[in-house]
Amino acid sequence: MTEPVPTRSTPSRALSPYGESSGANLADILERVLDKGIVIVGDIKINLLDIELLTIKLRLLVASVDKAREIGIDWWEHDPALSSGADRQNSLKEQNERLRAEVEELRRKVETSERAESAGELPERGSGGRRRARETDREPGTEPRRPRRRKDDAEDRDRNQDRDRDRDRDRDRDRDRDR
Amino acid sequence: MNGPLLSCLSYAYAVVRSSDPAAQRAQAALAGVRGVADAPVTLVRSGAVAAAVSAVPGEEFAEGALKAHLEDLDWLETTARSHHLVIETLAARTTVLPLRLATVYLDDSRVERMLVERQEDFTALLDRFDDHVEWGVKVYAEIPAASDPAEPGPSAPPDTGRAYLRRRRQHRQAREETWRAAEEAVRRTEQRARGLAVERARHRPQQGTLARLPGENVTNDAYLVPRHAAEEFRDRMLHAADDLPGVRVEVTGPWAPYSFTAPLEGVRQP
Numbered sequence: 001m002t003e004p005v006p007t008r009s010t011p012s013r014a015l016s017p018y019g020e021s022s023g024a025n026l027a028d029i030l031e032r033v034l035d036k037g038i039v040i041v042g043d044i045k046i047n048l049l050d051i052e053l054l055t056i057k058l059r060l061l062v063a064s065v066d067k068a069r070e071i072g073i074d075w076w077e078h079d080p081a082l083s084s085g086a087d088r089q090n091s092l093k094e095q096n097e098r099l100r101a102e103v104e105e106l107r108r109k110v111e112t113s114e115r116a117e118s119a120g121e122l123p124e125r126g127s128g129g130r131r132r133a134r135e136t137d138r139e140p141g142t143e144p145r146r147p148r149r150r151k152d153d154a155e156d157r158d159r160n161q162d163r164d165r166d167r168d169r170d171r172d173r174d175r176d177r178d179r
Numbered sequence: 180m181n182g183p184l185l186s187c188l189s190y191a192y193a194v195v196r197s198s199d200p201a202a203q204r205a206q207a208a209l210a211g212v213r214g215v216a217d218a219p220v221t222l223v224r225s226g227a228v229a230a231a232v233s234a235v236p237g238e239e240f241a242e243g244a245l246k247a248h249l250e251d252l253d254w255l256e257t258t259a260r261s262h263h264l265v266i267e268t269l270a271a272r273t274t275v276l277p278l279r280l281a282t283v284y285l286d287d288s289r290v291e292r293m294l295v296e297r298q299e300d301f302t303a304l305l306d307r308f309d310d311h312v313e314w315g316v317k318v319y320a321e322i323p324a325a326s327d328p329a330e331p332g333p334s335a336p337p338d339t340g341r342a343y344l345r346r347r348r349q350h351r352q353a354r355e356e357t358w359r360a361a362e363e364a365v366r367r368t369e370q371r372a373r374g375l376a377v378e379r380a381r382h383r384p385q386q387g388t389l390a391r392l393p394g395e396n397v398t399n400d401a402y403l404v405p406r407h408a409a410e411e412f413r414d415r416m417l418h419a420a421d422d423l424p425g426v427r428v429e430v431t432g433p434w435a436p437y438s439f440t441a442p443l444e445g446v447r448q449p
């Protein structure tokens with residue numbers, strides 16, 4: 001290799017989605033340095049799950065941080081997982097809805113246990129019920145073959161994490177088969 | 180805020196061979212390079228292998244600080260680019276095993292110990308990567324928007340129900356044709372890689388600029404290619420979609436073999 005910096009032929013450059021002279025755009029670099037490369041646990045331990053979370057988020061970032069900001073991708077400022085201050089930025093409406101849901105939940109629990117007491121049965125485990133309901137609500141649909149749009153990604157970020165992990169497993173399996 | 184132990188840490192970028200010619204080449208390559216935190220990069224040698232290492236400030240790379248910094252996109256970009264620069268500089272002169280971002284040790288002696296423990300694995304991988312490069316191959320398709328087909332122009336006659344349905348149908352056909360062309364492009368890149376590439380790794384398609392930039396990234400692959408076939412591989416890929424409307428192939432690299440280091444983890448041996 002005479003030149004480490006990626007080069008591209010004219011046609012490709014003309015078609016480059018990033019308009020950069022080098023093929024080594026930030027997204028290409030990040031997916032390699034964060035997602036690939038040999039993992040050795042050094043003395044300073046980084047939680048690999050954090051890194052995984054980061055790489056999933058970073059898929060939203062393609063051309064450059066500036067470009068992402070231009071487009072309006074600023075999850076690192078609003079995502080609770082990435083910013084401790086994010087909760088404060090949640091809209092009042094969201095907080096309100098959450099509180100209302102909790103009140104509703106409590107009311108239901110009280111009613112259930114009252115009914116159970118009068119019937120002489122054990123009360124149903126309220127939190128379990130709630131969790132089940134939420135899971136059903138979040139049941140992922142079939143995985144689309146096509147890349148999803150940014151807006152969906154932002155909305156479905158949480159549930160995507162699990163699925164991405166599965167997809168990673170599939171991808172690794174594919175890769176093994178390819179060998 | 181940190182104890183004296185953390186005042187300076189050793190950041191490891193990559194592993195190379197420590198035999199004389201290889202290490203000399205690596206050292207020469209590193210002479211003009213600044214790594215993460217703008218520090219000079221040196222080789223820590225141990226047995227048959229060596230690691231490219233630089234000193235980094237403890238207050239920036241200790242556990243808590245590092246976690247916080249990873250969330251700072253500007254910091255992450257700077258660090259990732261520095262990390263990559265060291266690796267690609269080395270890759271231009273010798274065979275390298277790239278380490279993941281932010282592999283940090285308390286000091287150089289800890290790096291040495293790691294090299295001793297992993298020597299066999301590293302040597303096997305280095306053998307595999309000798310005279311190979313990684314190419315990135317991405318297929319993009321410019322899919323017409325999924326939403327409503329374009330409204331008729333102001334001069335067009337008033338829309339009839341039939342005209343509307345025809346427009347919808349044409350629009351759907353255009354979308355389907357582009358997807359078919361994209362699938363064909365993917366098939367061709369796979370086909371053209373055969374006989375030249377020795378391994379393939381799939382990355383997730385890149386997303387996020389859809390709102391602004393033309394095209395959806397349909398596949399995002401990496402191929403490990405012997406150096407003697409590298410140029411031919413690139414040419415083949417660049418022209419894989421020449422006659423396919425709405426589809427283009429982007430080739431990046433040559434990269435150090437970032438995408439092919441996984442088997443070392445011991446879970447999956449090739």
